[in-house]
């Protein structure tokens with residue numbers, strides 16, 4: 001507790017002296033710091049839990065394997081309300097019911113939405129506001145993969161992968177950020193890229209997927225630069241090969257062995273192992289993280 005008459009930490013931060021910058025024409029300009037999100041604890045406040053997640057989140061692809069794990073972890077760390085956007089939320093019905101039992105005091109909603117449609121995403125934002133009252137966090141898991149030799153790939157398949165993984169993530173980020181700007185207390189946006197954004201996959205050909213995820217890294221940096229003035233942080237997480245349905249199926253057994261062998265950790269990742277990075281970026285512990293990418297791959301990209 002601050003002694004009487006002294007400034008509280010937030011007051012001190014708002015009242016901190018604004019540095020003066022001398023411009024090239026000799027005049028001077030004041031640098032106005034962007035607002036600190038009301039959901040983020042100021043860096044020097046030690047008493048509060050640094051990894052607590054506050055406010056309401058939209059998780060796209062939240063009915064998928066990694067998205068569901070992330071929802072669980074965000075709720076575990078204090079998330080107040082959750083809206084899952086997914087093409088088919090029914091796919092995750094059993095797990096979503098389990099989350100409702102595990103966190104009976106939180107509001108957990110779903111909305112069937114194709115993230116490539118601006119109208120559908122905007123309708124989803126409005127439904128989120130009706131159900132939860134605000135949009136403070138967005139995590140974009142919705143994505144698809146396609147393993148096709150580049151010489152054989154029809155342009156329609158290329159377009160579909162780019163449209164969902166890259167353009168769909170942009171549409172969601174733009175709609176959420178517009179709402180965050182209106183609310184006036186910032187927010188956190190996290191894209192799910194991949195090690196495929198950093199390295200070409202081996203042995204499977206995935207040109208469109210690799211390009212779609214690499215584009216997300218530049219999208220993240222560009223939006224981080226544009227939206228920091230509103231207190232909105234934009235980051236990404238790049239998972240390596242995780243043990244999920246996306247990486248199961250006919251012919252993938254040999255791939256799975258190769259992916260494990262080419263990894264210094266000697267194995268694929270388990271879905272909960274991705275959640276630390278997601279919670280960090282959404283929580284007050286990540287309050288100075290903006291425009292960054294966190295690789296969670298067991299070391300696959302060191303080679």
Ligand SMILES: NC(=O)c1ccc[n+]([C@@H]2O[C@H](COP(=O)([O-])OP(=O)(O)OC[C@H]3O[C@@H](n4cnc5c(N)ncnc54)[C@H](O)[C@@H]3O)[C@@H](O)[C@H]2O)c1
Pocket residue numbers: 060061062063064065066067085086087088091113114115116140141142143144145164168192193194195238239240241242243244245246247
């Ligand atoms: N599993 C991995 O090893 C791995 C590695 C790196 C990156 N990733 C990325 O993580 C994300 C999630 O992967 P996952 O393994 O959980 O896959 P998943 O298939 O289990 O989940 C993806 C979810 O996205 C939804 N979706 C697809 N298209 C959509 C659209 N147009 N609109 C709304 N929702 C849509 C699906 O219905 C599904 O629920 C993907 O973006 C994927 O590229 C996964």
Ligand SMILES: OC[C@@H](O)C(O)[C@H](O)CO
Pocket residue numbers: 145194195196201204206239240241242246247
């Ligand atoms: O790079 C790994 C992932 O992005 C993805 O799971 C994989 O490439 C799908 O086959």
